[in-house]
Amino acid sequence: MRVALLTEGVRPHAPRGTGGWCDRLVDGLREHDFEWYVLTGAPGPAPADPRPGTREFALRGRRPAGRAPGAPRRRQYTAAYEQFVRALVRPGERDAFGPGLYRLAALARADRALPAFLVSAHARRVLERVWRSPGADTSAGQPLVRDVLVAADLLEQCLRPLSAPWYGTAPGGLGAADLCHVVGGGPAALPALVAKRLHGVPFVVTEHRPHLREQYLGHREAPHRWPVRALLLAFFRALTEETYRQAAILTPGSAHDQRWQLRCGADPARTRVVYEGTPAVGRPAAGPEPAAPTLVWAGALEPGRDPELALHAFARVRAELPAARLVVYGEEAVPGYLAHCAAVAERLGVREAVEFAGRPRSTADAWEAGGVVVFSALSQHRPGPLADAMLSGRALVATDVGVVREVVGPTGLLVPARDPRALAGACLALLRDEERRARLGPAGRLRAQERFAVEPVTGAFREIYLELVSHWPAFPAGAPGPRPRPFARPAEYWLADRGPVAADAATAAGHAAGAEAMAGGSRGGPSAGEPAVPAGALAEAVR
Structure with a gap:
């Protein structure tokens, strides 16, 4: 099973034997293929001995490269961003958070212009106009111009995972994974939400410390004015609610954390306590x-x-x-x-x-x-x-x-x-x-x-993974793009001792044989002089 492990602020390059919870999970489930997708604080030098299958994306520092959208595209970005901001500051429009977020994600995947738009004057004018409009929640105080400038930069950092080069069905893309496992919640859940929206990939969320609770505790000492803090907390609250709503299974680290998740709208039927194991x-x-x-x-x-x-x-x-x-x-x-x-x-x-x-x-x-x-x-x-x-x-x-x-x-x-x-x-x-x-x-x-033993933890996630994939459709009907053909390649393609050239030749031969078989079948059977394929030989080929 291909599992995409999404984390934030953790560099999985520690020497073997010194790792944390994620390392113990990967080591205990060796039958699965894990790929790490890490949201780091800022770009840094590449490690000398990186963990195989690790992809990093910086949340802070220089924004990703990309040109600003043109006028027609900018209008689409403006409409999606306005819907997103209104969901943050207008209590009656909070249900629009998910649609606005996914519209921004779709636009970002199409032209990679989201970071440039979020720091543009157009985005700042939208934020200022909606934030100061009648009906907006300004209980924390009327935002000043400097609040708009600071909040625009912070929202660009929060939404930066939407521009990560991780989406798609090619090798290394989240669309090629069987499931995503989000560790820690918060911004790390954004790629999982997009992968589910675009490719129908289910995801699991593990929170040993609920991210929203940590945000509420941490923003008391944040170096920003109260309007900015209130806007950021509204973003994290809406993101948490959307994450809990879309997650296939939530695994809090204690019943105490479970009660917090239920209070934030989690479904009790999709919540299971898995304690944090320790060596x-x-x-x-x-x-x-x-x-x-x-x-x-x-x-x-x-x-x-x-x-x-x-x-x-x-x-x-x-x-x-x-x-x-x-x-x-x-x-x-x-x-x-x-x-x-x-x-x-x-x-x-x-x-x-x-x-x-x-x-x-x-x-x-x-x-x-x-x-x-x-x-x-x-x-x-x-x-x-x-x-x-x-x-x-x-x-x-x-x-x-x-x-x-x-x-x-x-x-x-x-x-x-x-x-x-x-x-x-x-x-x-x-x-x-x-x-x-x-x-x-x-x-x-x-x-x-x-x-708190490690073995029960890995055993619990082994059962969760298998149960989740067994109940989740492999090729969702709503997923965009052509549906895969499970038997598009013959059995000979998967033989380990065949090289790429031989495998491609076998694939081409299999396709040709399949076409001929279908043509012969339309005529009522094999043509004269063609030997029929014995059933035993077909079974032997499949084995």
């Missing part, structure tokens, strides 16, 4: 616990991880167990936050019992430094850190937020967020009960091994 399941459990009762906390030092909650809870633990210690691993993600946490520990009177150990050599070393692992975050979207801690075999205490309950289940203690009394009580309960720690730690390790 760390084969890692041995942590060694003996430290002699002193020790809590360990690891993560980025930022308010969202809420290490202050762990410090306040530890002050209560220290009052009950004077020998207790707290080890904090991690680097500050907010300037000055490490000094702030140290000042909090000093104010609580536990500074001498708290060790700020910085970045650990590995997460396994961090979990081994304590007897109980503490997660005090205000939100937890990714199951990976929790699963990694559980694989250490240490007992775990965590705030009941996000994906925590789904991942930890009954193998750890869950407490409300922002509640130092509850967190301290759970930590004390485990630090004082060695038998309970010895029971919960291995139970959590077994749970993580069962859910």
Whole structure:
């Protein structure tokens, strides 16, 4: 099976053995042929040892080459772009996003002039006129001229995948693939949407972190005015909804992410949770616990991880167990936050019992430094850190937020967020009960091994691929162009030991024989003097 793997911002050129999720998927499904289509941040030097079958396309930097469209063609671009922009800024016309997007894609494939048009004065005038027209959503503020200029450039970058040289049925084109697998969503889904529209190729979407949610979180610190941010969020929201609507199967990385997708309009019947596998399941459990009762906390030092909650809870633990210690691993993600946490520990009177150990050599070393692992975050979207801690075999205490309950289940203690009394009580309960720690730690390790092993992930996608292709028509009736002829070449063409010349000769001979057979059949059978082809010989040729 030919699978087109569409990703964004990932260069699949890491040395073997150091790759991420996509590498593990490709290595686990060796019976399929994968081709990588990567949307990179900016063009860069070619790698010394590129992965075979990799095609890159830059989202930023110099726009793709192409001449501006002429006057008749420009009117078609203007109409399609206006329909597209109206779908972004007018709440009552959001259903026009898909038609406008596909019209732009068809025009871009015909003459490669889309990038030049999107940065032209004509496109900017359309954007300004529609954005400022009555009925447009301007709750974020009236756009200024500079907002129009910035937004036009950003929309050109967002729509740049429509101009990628990846479409068509020739070798290397998305139309020649059996299916597309989009990893991460967002702009990486644009080529899959176009391939489905033009060639009827189905696609699967895997989101371990929903792209739209990441956009909402990231645009709070974006260096643009609110009207520009609102317009970009409207684009990503409309793109996400269209992606979920057109995808054959959605595979979120957790039930928590699944609920987000369902809220954005995904069909529950086409959504299946496939956890993100990790090779760390084969890692041995942590060694003996430290002699002193020790809590360990690891993560980025930022308010969202809420290490202050762990410090306040530890002050209560220290009052009950004077020998207790707290080890904090991690680097500050907010300037000055490490000094702030140290000042909090000093104010609580536990500074001498708290060790700020910085970045650990590995997460396994961090979990081994304590007897109980503490997660005090205000939100937890990714199951990976929790699963990694559980694989250490240490007992775990965590705030009941996000994906925590789904991942930890009954193998750890869950407490409300922002509640130092509850967190301290759970930590004390485990630090004082060695038998309970010895029971919960291995139970959590077994749970993580069962859910986050690599083999179940590859097995799940093997079944999804086969099920999808078996239910999807190989040659959709609505696909443009002539329908392929499955038996246009004779069986001899596919023999591995025949060269190109012999194969072409066999093809020509097969076509001639087929024409003669059809002519003879129209006359009622073979002509006089021509031997009939034995059935056994035909079966032998097919074999």
